[in-house]
Amino acid sequence: MPSIELVNVTKTFNDGKVLAVDNISLKIDDGxxxxxxxxxxCGKTTTLRMIAGLENPTKGKxxxxxxxxxxxxxxxxxxxxxxxxxxxxxxxxxWENVTFGLEMRGYNDDYIIEEAEKALNKVGxxxxxxxxxxxxxxxxxxxxxxxxxxxxxxxxxxxxxxLGSLDPKxxxxxxxxxxxxxxxxxxxxxxxxxxxxxxxxxxxxxxIMRSGQILQMxxxxxxxxxxxxxxxANFLGETNFLQGFVLKLLEDNKMNIxxxxxxxxxxxxxxxxxxxxxxxxxxxxxxxxxxxxxxxxDFEGSPYDWTNMQNFRADLEASRFIGxxxxxYLKLDNGDRFLSIKPGNFEESFTIGxxxxxxxxxxxxxxxxTPENLFNELSLT
Amino acid sequence: xKKKNIELIETENSLPISLKIDKFxxxxVYRKSLDAIxxxxxxxxxxxxxxxxxxxxxxxxxxxxxxxxxxxxxGNLQWKNIxxxxxxxxxxxxxxxxxxxxxxxxxxxxxARYNFRxxxxxxxxxxxxxxxxTSALGFSVLLFWGxxxxxxxxxxxxxxxxxxxxxYIVRNMKxxxxxxxxxxxxxxxTLGAPGLTVFRTITLPMMKEGIIAGGILAFTRSLGETGATxxxxxxxxxxxxxxxxxxxxxxxxxxxxxAGILISISLILLFSIKILTRKTGFPIKSVWxxxxxxxxxxxxxxxxxxxxxxxxxxxxxxxxxxxxxxxIGEDFVxxxxxxxxxxxxxxxxxxxxxxxxxxxxVVINLIFGIPFAFIITKRKWGKVITFLDIIxxxxxxxxxxxxxxxxxxxxxxxxxxxxQSGFYMILFVHIAFTFPYMVRPIIGVLESSNxxxxxxxxTLGAxxxxxxxxxxxxxxxxxIIAGCIMVFTRSLGETGATxVVMGNIRTVPVLIVDWVESNxxxxxxxxxxxxxxxxxxxxxxxxTVTKNGGS
Numbered sequence: 048m049p050s051i052e053l054v055n056v057t058k059t060f061n062d063g064k065v066l067a068v069d070n071i072s073l074k075i076d077d078g079x080x081x082x083x084x085x086x087x088x089c090g091k092t093t094t095l096r097m098i099a100g101l102e103n104p105t106k107g108k109x110x111x112x113x114x115x116x117x118x119x120x121x122x123x124x125x126x127x128x129x130x131x132x133x134x135x136x137x138x139x140x141x142w143e144n145v146t147f148g149l150e151m152r153g154y155n156d157d158y159i160i161e162e163a164e165k166a167l168n169k170v171g172x173x174x175x176x177x178x179x180x181x182x183x184x185x186x187x188x189x190x191x192x193x194x195x196x197x198x199x200x201x202x203x204x205x206x207x208x209x210l211g212s213l214d215p216k217x218x219x220x221x222x223x224x225x226x227x228x229x230x231x232x233x234x235x236x237x238x239x240x241x242x243x244x245x246x247x248x249x250x251x252x253x254x255i256m257r258s259g260q261i262l263q264m265x266x267x268x269x270x271x272x273x274x275x276x277x278x279x280a281n282f283l284g285e286t287n288f289l290q291g292f293v294l295k296l297l298e299d300n301k302m303n304i305x306x307x308x309x310x311x312x313x314x315x316x317x318x319x320x321x322x323x324x325x326x327x328x329x330x331x332x333x334x335x336x337x338x339x340x341x342x343x344x345d346f347e348g349s350p351y352d353w354t355n356m357q358n359f360r361a362d363l364e365a366s367r368f369i370g371x372x373x374x375x376y377l378k379l380d381n382g383d384r385f386l387s388i389k390p391g392n393f394e395e396s397f398t399i400g401x402x403x404x405x406x407x408x409x410x411x412x413x414x415x416x417t418p419e420n421l422f423n424e425l426s427l428t
Numbered sequence: 429x430k431k432k433n434i435e436l437i438e439t440e441n442s443l444p445i446s447l448k449i450d451k452f453x454x455x456x457v458y459r460k461s462l463d464a465i466x467x468x469x470x471x472x473x474x475x476x477x478x479x480x481x482x483x484x485x486x487x488x489x490x491x492x493x494x495x496x497x498x499x500x501x502x503g504n505l506q507w508k509n510i511x512x513x514x515x516x517x518x519x520x521x522x523x524x525x526x527x528x529x530x531x532x533x534x535x536x537x538x539x540a541r542y543n544f545r546x547x548x549x550x551x552x553x554x555x556x557x558x559x560x561x562t563s564a565l566g567f568s569v570l571l572f573w574g575x576x577x578x579x580x581x582x583x584x585x586x587x588x589x590x591x592x593x594x595x596y597i598v599r600n601m602k603x604x605x606x607x608x609x610x611x612x613x614x615x616x617x618t619l620g621a622p623g624l625t626v627f628r629t630i631t632l633p634m635m636k637e638g639i640i641a642g643g644i645l646a647f648t649r650s651l652g653e654t655g656a657t658x659x660x661x662x663x664x665x666x667x668x669x670x671x672x673x674x675x676x677x678x679x680x681x682x683x684x685x686x687a688g689i690l691i692s693i694s695l696i697l698l699f700s701i702k703i704l705t706r707k708t709g710f711p712i713k714s715v716w717x718x719x720x721x722x723x724x725x726x727x728x729x730x731x732x733x734x735x736x737x738x739x740x741x742x743x744x745x746x747x748x749x750x751x752x753x754x755x756i757g758e759d760f761v762x763x764x765x766x767x768x769x770x771x772x773x774x775x776x777x778x779x780x781x782x783x784x785x786x787x788x789x790v791v792i793n794l795i796f797g798i799p800f801a802f803i804i805t806k807r808k809w810g811k812v813i814t815f816l817d818i819i820x821x822x823x824x825x826x827x828x829x830x831x832x833x834x835x836x837x838x839x840x841x842x843x844x845x846x847x848q849s850g851f852y853m854i855l856f857v858h859i860a861f862t863f864p865y866m867v868r869p870i871i872g873v874l875e876s877s878n879x880x881x882x883x884x885x886x887t888l889g890a891x892x893x894x895x896x897x898x899x900x901x902x903x904x905x906x907x908i909i910a911g912c913i914m915v916f917t918r919s920l921g922e923t924g925a926t927x928v929v930m931g932n933i934r935t936v937p938v939l940i941v942d943w944v945e946s947n948x949x950x951x952x953x954x955x956x957x958x959x960x961x962x963x964x965x966x967x968x969x970x971x972t973v974t975k976n977g978g979s
Contacts, residue, residue: 062810099887100886101883101886101887120454120886120891120892121883121886121887122886122887122888122889122890122891123889124887125889126887127887128883128884128887128888130880130883130884132878132880134878134880134881134883134884135881135884136881136884136885136899137881137903138902138903147885147888147890147898148888148889150447151447151888151889151890151894152443152889153442153443153444153447154442155442192884195884195888196887196888199888199889205887
């Protein structure tokens with residue numbers, strides 16, 4: 048039962064001067080494909096390395112299959128590890144790379160051959176057994192890295208930015224192959240990345256980390272639809288933020304807010320926090336959740352149901368066609384700017400500089416208390 | 429640490445024996461023991477003698493006062509001699525390094541930036557004097573400038589020192605120059621800077637570290653050199669030669685004092701230069717666009733290259749290898765093989781000694797050098813590592829004759845009494861002064877080698893020692909071989925340290941000095957040419973190894 052559990056784990060470097068991981072606890076169930084997602088330096092790789100035994104926690108416990116693994120060196124933890132920079136043994140052939148882990152486990156030759164061939168076959172490198180890895184480009188190297196890690200039969204797979212060194216286009220295809228492979232083998236997998244799209248696309252669960260702490264855990268859908276902080280809202284997907292204050296508290300957790308400096312008044316539902324009258328707040332809404340209408344749009348006569356839609360006016364400053372999508376740059380009377388994103392074939396033709404009606408569904412607006420340093424919360428580090 | 433409470437994989441027992449041994453010795457206790465043994469070796473062989481020399485001075489203050497400052501007959505004449513020898517040594521080293529840098533700047537540009545037929549040969553020729561025993565080089569320089577009637581003395585010593593210190597400077601400059609990204613220079617040129625200005629304001633500052641590193645190395649080599657200096661000195665006595673003299677006449681207190689002074693000055697120089705280099709602004713910041721544009725013209729560049737190459741040949745390469753032309757027509761056969769004193773037998777025995785000592789020094793430094801390099805690169809001991817890293821260079825910085833004498837005083841009859849002068853004492857000294865030459869290249873490859881593959885191997889189930897054997901060692905092989913060749917050539921070429929502790933044993937460089945001093949020129953020529961050819965083969969091997977390492 049290879050579940051992984053971290054209990055109050057802290058890791059410091061340089062005699063406590065650098066706090067890499069700050070008292071985190073998490074549990075990864077058997078067979079889950081979990082992502083550790085966060086900006087560079089958030090402690091996700093350190094967390095991973097502690098699970099693999101390449102670093103020791105300063106405080107706290109790492110439990111694997113329910114057992115404390117303190118003092119057990121990485122070679123005895125029986126995990127597969129995939130590295131961002133592959134770390135393929137250049138001086139060994141493809142075959143020697145893949146059989147390395149099997150050999151270390153003392154298996155007999157027949158078993159080694161069988162398992163190595165199986166692993167190489169899975170990644171499609173069986174034809175290259177006698178070659179040296181230098182013939183491969185990055186995708187080939189990473190395939191070899193994967194084959195090497197899974198050949199040992201380890202039931203836990205640990206991946207540190209496994210797609211980070213691949214060309215973006217290649218990595219988009221590759222990530223689905225990776226997920227299929229992991230699910231086929233029934234592995235418990237942890238995947239570290241700073242690429243939010245990658246995490247959303249293939250994760251069972253995502254753990255978002257920042258400054259050594261865990262901000263939020265959940266399925267990709269949960270996190271995307273209900274971020275618990277400005278940072279998470281900003282980090283996942285493309286999000287607009289506007290500042291304002293609470294104008295009026297309504298029933299059913301609803302409230303009226305007023306965008307700052309005489310901006311529009313909007314109704315929203317409070318998902319996360321308790322608010323008081325006059326609290327300074329930040330609202331967030333996704334680019335793709337912003338609807339655009341011409342000024343003379345007939346809401347009553349429309350075939351769609353527009354109840355709960357929050358409408359206000361904005362100037363269209365610019366629009367940009369980017370192939371699959373079109374981006375609309377909008378500006379409120381108070382000078383605040385935000386974006387809307389539409390499919391590339393979006394027909395509605397507005398003229399630049401025109402005033403239009405913007406609509407956002409009540410449930411798509413998230414409200415947060417204004418933090419002390421909003422700029423810091425909105426930076427992606 | 430808590431007891432392991434996770435079950436190891438069931439197949440543990442079926443591990444092959446080699447992996448089992450690896451696993452057993454990968455326990456931290458063995459690693460710590462090896463670290464401890466390595467550090468004890470380092471302290472005993474390298475640090476001990478040096479500390480001992482200072483305590484010897486301290487304990488012998490009355491004797492030193494008597495001999496050096498207050499002699500019944502000559503008063504403080506000895507002290508004046510010591511001061512004069514130090515003055516000679518430092519001015520020779522300073523002038524030689526100055527000349528080296530001036531010649532090396534254009535040559536390093538030619539070697540790093542130009543492509544022409546025969547570049548490899550020129551590169552090898554420039555490296556070669558580093559590998560050849562200095563006494564052979566000194567003898568060759570003596571013969572060459574003898575044609576023009578230049579007698580042994582101060583200027584001939586400088587000629588000699590320029591020859592054998594030049595490679596250290598040009599190599600270091602070339603290496604940094606190859607590392608400097610030419611895009612910076614391109615950027616400066618697109619901004620309107622002429623070639624000379626670009627070099628002065630962009631390239632030169634980036635080369636600073638290399639120039640200084642080479643400069644230090646060359647300076648210390650010049651300061652400590654004995655073999656060539658004896659041959660070229662005439663009546664001039666440099667400090668290392670004076671130590672050799674004191675040792676021969678058994679004026680041990682005086683020798684201790686001088687060795688102590690030399691060691692102190694070298695250490696102060698080493699540390700202060702290491703600290704100062706970080707702060708010095710190197711080039712003159714102001715520019716003279718019009719004048720510099722004129723001097724950047726291709727005719728001037730051509731002129732500069734031709735001049736530099738001519739000087740390189742006339743001052744360094746031809747004097748260094750002039751001796752090979754002397755073997756033809758010399759009647760060494762009669763003197764060497766038919767003489768009553770069996771010179772060929774001496775040569776044979778010395779040659780065997782040289783090779784044995786070199787080979788043993790390689791083996792022992794290999795045994796302790798690899799763990800030491802691992803300590804420096806892998807252990808996280810903070811300041812201790814910084815300290816070890818600095819004192820590792822001490823044997824390079826201090827004159828080998830002084831180190832040899834310190835070792836003699838520590839291990840010899842006067843000190844611990846473990847060894848008498850002779851083979852093993854020579855071996856000990858050679859181990860001491862070549863140790864950094866083994867460790868530095870290994871540190872170099874270890875630092876540039878990818879630690880990720882080692883971690884990968886561990887996650888695949890390899891114990892520490894298995895990782896070392898199967899993954900690390902193949903990756904750092906080149907550095908180790910380079911270190912071995914460096915140690916061997918340095919050991920083969922050493923004179924000063926050997927003379928101080930050799931007793932009746934002779935090595936080839938010492939034999940050459942002996943024969944030159946006793947005017948057995950033909951035999952000396954023969955011996956010199958043999959070691960030059962031998963060294964050329966070694967340098968060729970070194971270059972092949974390091975070149976493959978680069979790919």
